[in-house]
Amino acid sequence: MPLLLIDFPSFNPIAVAIGPFAIRWYALAYIGGIVIGWLYARSLLKNERLWGGPAPMSLVQIDDFILWVTLGIILGGRTGYVLFYNLPFFISNPAAIFKLWEGGMSFHGGFLGCVVAVMWFAYRNGISILSLGDITTAVAPIGLLLGRIANFINGELWGRATDASLPWAMIFPHDPSHLPRHPSQLYEAGMEGILLFTALAVMVRFGALKRPGMILGAFILLYGLTRIAGEHFREPDEQLGFLWGGLTMGMLLSIPMLIVGGILIVWAVRRGSPKPTEAIR
Structure with missing residues (x-):
């Protein structure tokens, strides 16, 4: 067992409780990711230098879009989890599909x-699909970062078992094996959140928003790479385990992202910056 084994901090998954009313850290992660992302998106739209002229959408439109994308995240995330990760269970227990407070969301579905x-x-x-996709994915790592931190606070989606060579291994309280494991939620927070946000922010500052689809493609490609890397340290879902050739469901769902992201980047580079009056759909 690691000499410097770290005890998992005793977190309460409920952030605020007033009588029977409780708000969990996971819910706050979603709320915080959407609100902070919305504010960041507004700041990008206000900076005409980043777009090479007026932004392709108004602040009012991005404000209206928040409700749409929130519904997309929740409905898509839950649907993806049901279909990709635990379909037999939900077929037998259809009412459980609506019990969002019990957890179960899929990034790929979202x-x-x-x-x-x-x-x-x-x-x-009547606005550019690619430019709206760019602005949406430019802010997405904020939500990913907060979501992975919430996974860590909940002591869920823990990493694979490790040996004495890893001094920061942790024993998670809900893990029946009580084995020292990688804190893979923090690895993913660093890669999918901090690293991905930094890479996209640098691209934005160097004019990537002037090429519609560039940030969207980069996000899809880089997320696929970071998710596949993170899956090497994350314990597969118990009901699925390892799939073909030792791959996990997260890896399999991320492989198409590498292809799609690469195609979008090449397409954006070849197409170049659009004329001010040109709409891209």
Whole structure:
């Protein structure tokens, strides 16, 4: 057992409780990610230098879009978890699908929900699908960071067992094996949150928003890479385990992202910056 084994901090998953009313850290992570992301998106839209002229959408439109993307995240995330991670259980217990407070959300499902929200909102409002996708994915790592921290606070989605060579290994209180494990939630917070946000922010500052689809493609590609890397340290879901060739469901769902992200980046580079009056849909 590691000599410097770290005890898992005793976190209360409930952040605020007033009588029977309780707000969990996980819910606050979603709320905080959406609110902070919305404020960051507004700041990007106000900076015409980043777009090479007026932004392709108004502040009022991005304000309206928040409700759409929130519904996309929640409905898509839950649907993805049901379909990708625990379908037999939910077929036998359909009422459990609506018990969101018990947990169970899928990033890949939430991402597809966001794609639907972006495409539908952009079409209805006559704005660029790719540019709306760029602004949405530029702020997405904020929510990913807070969500992974909430996973850590809840003591869920822990990492694979490790040996004495890892001094920061942890024993998670809900783990029946009581083995020292990687705190993979923190690894993912660092890669999917901090690293991804930094990479996209640098690209934004160097003019990537002038090429619609560039940030969207970079997010999809880089998230796929960081998720696959993180899955090497994360314990697979108990009901799924390892799949083909030792791959996990998270890896399999991320592989298509590498292809799609790469295609979008190449397409954005070849297309170049649009004319001010050109709409991209």
